Amino acid sequence: xxxxxxxxxxxxxxxxxxxxxxxxxxxxxxxxxxxxxxxxxxxxxxxxxxxxxxxxxxxxxxxxxxxxxxxxxxxxxxxxxxxxxxxxxxxxxxxxxxxxxxxxxxxxxxxxxxxxxxxxxxxxxxxxxxxxxxxxxxxxxxxxxxxxxxxxxxxxxxxxxxxxxxxxxxxxxxxxxxxxxxxxxxxxxxxxxxxxxxxxxxxxxxxxxxxxxxxxxxxxxxxxxxxxxxxxxxxxxxxxxxxxxxxxxxxxxxxxxxxxxxxxxxxxxxxxxxxxxxxxxxxxxxxxxxxxxxxxxxxxxxxxxxxxxxxxxxxxx
Amino acid sequence: xxxxxxxxxxxxxxxxxxxxxxxxxxxxxxxxxxxxxxxxxxxxxxxxxxxxxxxxxxxxxxxxxxxxxxxxxxxxxxxxxxxxxxxxxxxxxxxxxxxxxxxxxxxxxxxxxxxxxxxxxxxxxxxxxxxxxxxxxxxxxxxxxxxxxxxxxxxxxxxxxxxxxxxxxxxxxxxxxxxxxxxxxxxxxxxxxxxxxxxxxxxxxxxxxxxxxxxxxxxxxxxxxxxxxxxxxxxxxxxxxxxxxxxxxxxxxxxxxxxxxxxxxxxxxxxxxxxxxxxxxxxxxxxxxxxxxxxxxxxxxxxxxxxxxxxxxxxxxxxxxxxxxxxxxxxxxxxxxxxxxxxxxxxxxxxxxxxxxxxxxxxxxxxxxxxxxxxxxxxxxxxxxxxxxxxxxxxxx
Numbered sequence: 001x002x003x004x005x006x007x008x009x010x011x012x013x014x015x016x017x018x019x020x021x022x023x024x025x026x027x028x029x030x031x032x033x034x035x036x037x038x039x040x041x042x043x044x045x046x047x048x049x050x051x052x053x054x055x056x057x058x059x060x061x062x063x064x065x066x067x068x069x070x071x072x073x074x075x076x077x078x079x080x081x082x083x084x085x086x087x088x089x090x091x092x093x094x095x096x097x098x099x100x101x102x103x104x105x106x107x108x109x110x111x112x113x114x115x116x117x118x119x120x121x122x123x124x125x126x127x128x129x130x131x132x133x134x135x136x137x138x139x140x141x142x143x144x145x146x147x148x149x150x151x152x153x154x155x156x157x158x159x160x161x162x163x164x165x166x167x168x169x170x171x172x173x174x175x176x177x178x179x180x181x182x183x184x185x186x187x188x189x190x191x192x193x194x195x196x197x198x199x200x201x202x203x204x205x206x207x208x209x210x211x212x213x214x215x216x217x218x219x220x221x222x223x224x225x226x227x228x229x230x231x232x233x234x235x236x237x238x239x240x241x242x243x244x245x246x247x248x249x250x251x252x253x254x255x256x257x258x259x260x261x262x263x264x265x266x267x268x269x270x271x272x273x274x275x276x277x278x279x280x281x282x283x284x285x286x287x288x289x290x291x292x293x294x295x296x297x298x299x300x301x302x303x304x305x306x307x308x309x310x311x312x313x314x315x316x317x
Numbered sequence: 318x319x320x321x322x323x324x325x326x327x328x329x330x331x332x333x334x335x336x337x338x339x340x341x342x343x344x345x346x347x348x349x350x351x352x353x354x355x356x357x358x359x360x361x362x363x364x365x366x367x368x369x370x371x372x373x374x375x376x377x378x379x380x381x382x383x384x385x386x387x388x389x390x391x392x393x394x395x396x397x398x399x400x401x402x403x404x405x406x407x408x409x410x411x412x413x414x415x416x417x418x419x420x421x422x423x424x425x426x427x428x429x430x431x432x433x434x435x436x437x438x439x440x441x442x443x444x445x446x447x448x449x450x451x452x453x454x455x456x457x458x459x460x461x462x463x464x465x466x467x468x469x470x471x472x473x474x475x476x477x478x479x480x481x482x483x484x485x486x487x488x489x490x491x492x493x494x495x496x497x498x499x500x501x502x503x504x505x506x507x508x509x510x511x512x513x514x515x516x517x518x519x520x521x522x523x524x525x526x527x528x529x530x531x532x533x534x535x536x537x538x539x540x541x542x543x544x545x546x547x548x549x550x551x552x553x554x555x556x557x558x559x560x561x562x563x564x565x566x567x568x569x570x571x572x573x574x575x576x577x578x579x580x581x582x583x584x585x586x587x588x589x590x591x592x593x594x595x596x597x598x599x600x601x602x603x604x605x606x607x608x609x610x611x612x613x614x615x616x617x618x619x620x621x622x623x624x625x626x627x628x629x630x631x632x633x634x635x636x637x638x639x640x641x642x643x644x645x646x647x648x649x650x651x652x653x654x655x656x657x658x659x660x661x662x663x664x665x666x667x668x669x670x671x672x673x674x675x676x677x678x679x680x681x682x683x684x685x686x687x688x689x690x691x692x693x694x695x696x697x698x699x700x701x702x703x704x705x706x707x708x709x710x711x712x713x714x
Contacts, residue, residue, distance in 0.1 A: 040414075040475070084670045093412055093475060094670040097618050102663030104612075106355075108656040113359050118654065235479055242476060282492030289480040289487075296472045305473070 009140075011263060012147035017221050019259035020158045021046065021230070024213030025237020026244065026251035027161055032206030033246060034169060035199050036182040038310040040096035041081055042210045043234025044103030048073045049214030051107045054225040055114055057124040063132060063219050066124070067212075070219075074211025078204035086199045089312035111227055119227055126223035127152040154216040161209065165248040178202055182306035185313045195313055213237065239292040246305060258288040339679060340672050341623050341630070341665075345637070347675075348664035355660065356653065366651045370658070374644035376636070385643055387525030391601065393639030394530040395420075398593030399617025400624060400631040401534075401541050402460075402586045406474075407626045408545055409554040409582040410561035415463055415478030416590040417614025418485035419456040423591025425489050426455040427598040428605040429498060431512025444515040445599070452595040453588035459485065460587020461580050468576035474583070482614070494605055509605040518600040530596040535632075537589060542628040544585075554582050590614060616659075619666045638662060 025042045032039045039045075049070035056069030077099060084095040108118065115121045126132070133150055140149040169175035180188040181198045189195050217233060218225045236258055243257075244250025261284060353363035372379050375389030399416040406413035430436055430448040439447070463477040493509075500506040518528035545551035556568040557578060565575050593613055598605060620638050624630030641658035648657050668675060 038475075040479075080667075084667065088671055088673040090670040090673055093414075094622060094666060097414075097615070097622075098663050098667035098670050100663075101615065101619055101659055101666055105656045105658070105660030105663060108654050109355075109359075109660065112654045232483060235483060238476075239480065280492040280496050282487045282490070282496075285491055286484045286487040289483045293466070293472075293477060293480050296476065297466070297470055310473075 006146075008143060009146040009149075011267070012144065013151060015256060015259045015263050016147065016151060016155050016159075018262055019255040020152075020155045020216040020220060021213040021233050022237045022240055022258055023158045023162070023252060023255040024216055025210050025234050026240035026255055027158070027165055027248060028206040028209035028213065029238055029241035030169075030206075030244075030246055030248050030251055031165060031178075031209060032202050033241065033309050034182045034306055035178045035202030036185060036306055036308040036311065036313070037081075037085060037199055037203045037206070038092040038096070039081065039203070039206055039210070040093055040238065041077065041099035041207075042213075042237050043230060043232070044096070044100035045074055045077045045207050045210040046214035046217060046230040046234045046237075047103040047107050048077060049211035050218035050229045051110060051121075051214075051225050053215035054121050054124050054218045055110075057126065057219060058114075058121070061125055063125050063127050066219055067215050070211050070215035071208055074208045074214075075204055077211075078207025081207065082200050082203040085312060086196060086203060089314050092310055092312065108227060111225065121225040123223045124219070126219040127154055128219075128221045128223065152216075152220050154212065154220050157212065158216065159252075161212075162248045162252045169248065179306070181313075182308055185308055189315070199313065210234065210237070236288055239288055242305075243288075243292050243295045245295075257291070261287045336676060336679065337625055340675050341625060341634070341669065343675055343679060344623070344665050344668035344672070347668050348661050351664050352657075352661045356657075361652060366648055366653050366657070369647045369651055370641065370644040372644070373647040374640035376640040383522070384525055387522050387527035389636065389640045389643045390531045391527055391639075392642050393636045394534040394596050395593040395613050396616055396620045396638045396642075397534045397538060397632055397635030398596065399590050399614050400620030400635050401538060401617075401628065402590035402593075403617050403621035404624070404626040404628065404631050405541060405545070405554075405589065406582055406586040407621060408551075408558045409578065410558035410565070411464070411467070411474050411579065411582060411586075413460070413463065413474055413478050413583065413586050414618065415460055415474075415481055415583075415587065415614070416593075416617045417611060418478070418482035419459050419587040419590035420594040420614045420617075421485045421489050421609070421611065422459045422587075423452045423456040423594025424598045424609070425493055425498070425509075425594075425605055426452045426591070427516075427595035428509045428512060431516035431599060432510040432604075437513040437515065439515060441515045441517075441519065444513075445518070448516060448599065449592070449595060452591045456591020456594070457584040457588035460590070461584040464580040464583025467583070468579040486611070489605075490607075490609060494607060494609075498605070500604075506604070508607040511604045512599065516599055517603065518596070526601070528600045530600050533592070533596075537592065538628045538632050541589070545628070550578075550581070553578055557582075590617065593617075616662065619662050622669045623665055 025046060028042055028045075029039055052073040053063075053066040053070035055066070057063045057066030060066070081092075081095055081099060084090040084098075085092040111121065112118055133152055134156060136149045139145045167175075169178065177188065177193045177198050178201075180191075180193060181195050181202075185195045188198075213233070214230060217230050237255075240251050240254035240258055243254035244252070264284070349367070353367070356363040356366050371377055373381070373385050375382065375385035375387070379385075399420055402416045402419065403413060427448055430451050436444055436447060459481065463474050463481055466472045466477045467474045498509045500508060500510040504510070518530055520526070520528050521532070543551075545555060553568060553573045556571070556573060557565050557575060560567045569575050597613070616638060620634045621631050623637070624632070624634035638658075641661060645655040645658045649655055
């Protein structure tokens, strides 16, 4: 009994660990797309920040410095995306493609330049090590709640981020402005909202969130950067954002579902019997994407993007 | 209705038409400059890097040119196919990121029809025809799913094509290749079985790997141009693209069955992308390997954007990217990883995305300067011709 309970807690904790990068990416998408800026560069930004996080932690021997490096590179990329798509009204998707393509090349280059390798970076101090985790001993024995007794600080950030962003988007003036810019920038402009400023703010904060996702990937439960990162996590985040209907709470649930799909798949691979074991790995891995298409078709309720999502804004006249 | 279409198209035949050629070229040059700064800032020699990169890219004559040239064309045929796939969709106002998935679907279908027993003893011509028809139907259908979802459910094709890409990747690499299509373990082959001899693309340049894929893609590029600019279907596709931001109202009013055309456009796009997958399986790998180094679909987007979504432009851009990839391996001699070309590629796309800025700067430098020059010194020969066109356009407006 006790054993089952700790297994349950462990699984939940694992799901939260898995979900954190996806959730950060999804939140980044939520923030930026609510202001009407599509960001398919999430994947590329995560790759950059995952690497810079490890680099920072490697140089300073301190994961917090790594986190700052990751956020820094997120700000730079957000500024690049904003410069192209907000300042010059360039195509947001083209800009995102550019960042994704560059991420492939630049990070492989830097990996070789900094660590003299093309595969794995050496291990660095990370948030998942015993000392850096957040221990809450007195809830450790309680079922479900016990899962929260030994999490990394990044998981906590991601969970707090959900509610913070929910509060900002739906209960503050700033949030109202962000959403109005995403729905109808011209009307917002008429009412005196500085559309460009809001779009810049949303693009950069969205990138910072995606960058946190990248750091969560390389410094969360792992302690090094591998050249395959982020293995499509940014695109799953994008899917989670859509599946969650462009809301932070929705993104949380979507990320948890996608993460559980992977955990369940891992559990089944090791211990399943009967039919479940015969379902090939590919089906589990592609499940989140089928779910997303299903969500869009309307099986799980129709997902509708902000009305002016992806349309470059130009002042009239 | 002809008037409506005319009004839509003729402003596009703009006075600054040469800008459409100059912008990609400027973007490429700017990207190479930024790339050089990047190499320099990491303490390596950009001159050496570019010398190695372009020396063995096959784009310029040099030592071992025949081999590099063949490899360049071999790689280009794949990039051109995914680039054309993107361009066709883009002409119809559809932003298809799905070439990656369609490429893989084409590859796996080619592998299956290549090794499947009933086809193994056919003559090469017949066998290849069957394979290519199957490949194009499969890739086309994979693309048409996104088109159908767009037409019937109004779901943005960017999202569905991204999802379909990952579904294709996982179902093929983590199911088909390691499951139903796995080679017999006793043969020691991992991945799918090797295709039969009759399914291999015939070689056309002795001593190299160059095969007929480049000829096929030249024909396809011509057909795409013909489709877009010489047929009613192509006219309607372009009409959709031009009126995208007005909800395609004009073509709808003119009686174009927009929904049907969206599905058809995505089918064509998917079929062309799938061809690239067939090229790599039938001409280079001869099986679907357990670890497939993809990315051709995503590079196709870059290729098409650099080529301004025009068939000829895509062809040239495909050769450029193919050349950069061919030269990539020798860049390692300058202690630069072979993924370096994708930095250049990404930078080119970034500058293409910034084309409003590039256009603005070019106009500022060329047009304004020229006004000054023509005021003072009307004798300039080369620039003068541009100047005449400019002033013509200005007068017309």
